[in-house]
Amino acid sequence: MIFATYAMPRLSEPGAEETFAPPGPSDFELAPLGPSSEYELFGQVFPLGATKPMIQVVLAAAVVFVFFWAAARRRSMVPSRLQYVGETSYGFVRNSLGRDIIGSQDFMRFVPYLFALFFFILINNWFATIPFIQFPTMSRSGMVYGLAILSWLVYNAVGVKKHGLGGYLKLQTVPGGMKGPILLLLVPLEFMSNILVRPFTLALRLFANMFAGHLLLILFALGGEYLLLEGSTLVKPVGVIAWIMFILIAFLEILIQFLQAYVFVLLNAMYISGALSEEH
Amino acid sequence: MEGSLNMVGYGLAAIGPGVGVGLIFAAYIQGVARQPEAQGRLQTIAILGFALAEALAIIGIALAFVL
Numbered sequence: 574m575i576f577a578t579y580a581m582p583r584l585s586e587p588g589a590e591e592t593f594a595p596p597g598p599s600d601f602e603l604a605p606l607g608p609s610s611e612y613e614l615f616g617q618v619f620p621l622g623a624t625k626p627m628i629q630v631v632l633a634a635a636v637v638f639v640f641f642w643a644a645a646r647r648r649s650m651v652p653s654r655l656q657y658v659g660e661t662s663y664g665f666v667r668n669s670l671g672r673d674i675i676g677s678q679d680f681m682r683f684v685p686y687l688f689a690l691f692f693f694i695l696i697n698n699w700f701a702t703i704p705f706i707q708f709p710t711m712s713r714s715g716m717v718y719g720l721a722i723l724s725w726l727v728y729n730a731v732g733v734k735k736h737g738l739g740g741y742l743k744l745q746t747v748p749g750g751m752k753g754p755i756l757l758l759l760v761p762l763e764f765m766s767n768i769l770v771r772p773f774t775l776a777l778r779l780f781a782n783m784f785a786g787h788l789l790l791i792l793f794a795l796g797g798e799y800l801l802l803e804g805s806t807l808v809k810p811v812g813v814i815a816w817i818m819f820i821l822i823a824f825l826e827i828l829i830q831f832l833q834a835y836v837f838v839l840l841n842a843m844y845i846s847g848a849l850s851e852e853h
Numbered sequence: 854m855e856g857s858l859n860m861v862g863y864g865l866a867a868i869g870p871g872v873g874v875g876l877i878f879a880a881y882i883q884g885v886a887r888q889p890e891a892q893g894r895l896q897t898i899a900i901l902g903f904a905l906a907e908a909l910a911i912i913g914i915a916l917a918f919v920l
Contacts, residue, residue: 673897778904778911
């Protein structure tokens, strides 16, 4: 493989028929269906008509709702297969994400939120693998920031309701009852890290994982095709290897999509549990 | 020298998370080796630690393309 790269012609030399344009963020902007007119709001230009990620978001919500409604419709003591799958999935979120993280006292209040969030993000992520859709909706950062703002509101509201505003801020910024002049350094740092930065890291982790994964797949597909068609004979096997890597990384992406949905909801549960915790 | 400074920056930025993820899983393997019954409990913590450490590397590659 290393030998092949020495033999590979520089892809931008003027002798090549067309230069290879590497994929970039512009590959993530999909044209809207529907009327092509635009309107302006707050200085930004929006097109009328739905883009593919917009349709996917609605589709994911509908799929999650219909699946679990159908699974819970006829409840029998000996469950049918659909009911069993629905119960196992619900039990997974309720136990390992709700009860184990938030504690067995008041975790049931948050299970609907965590459960809906987990399956919504999971189906949206898996859209990147499902044929004919093949676009992760969470690679559009606007989608993710909405979820992150919602999660920020939830864990802050829960903390303020339990401890009051002053008590909640004290809980988040002063760790473990420390006293003295070190607080001058610690309090702004903890405030920034616990209250200001958390929604950004939460959003950026999910967005960047989906963006980078999809970009990698596009790169392998387009690069492999370019090497196969435009490369010299010595280089053509590298194109085939690039396509094999494309298939293997697509399988890795299935795992990463599940993992990122799990980590998003896990961190949500941990922030809620941190906001609810008593003084040390 | 041609090329993009973005990618050099990403390459340098990926050193830290690479070492970090290695440390996390080294600790996980040692913990499971000492006490195999703890595998389930430790796995949750390992996955959480992996995602947190990997986040910086992923932010690096995403911003290397976007900016």
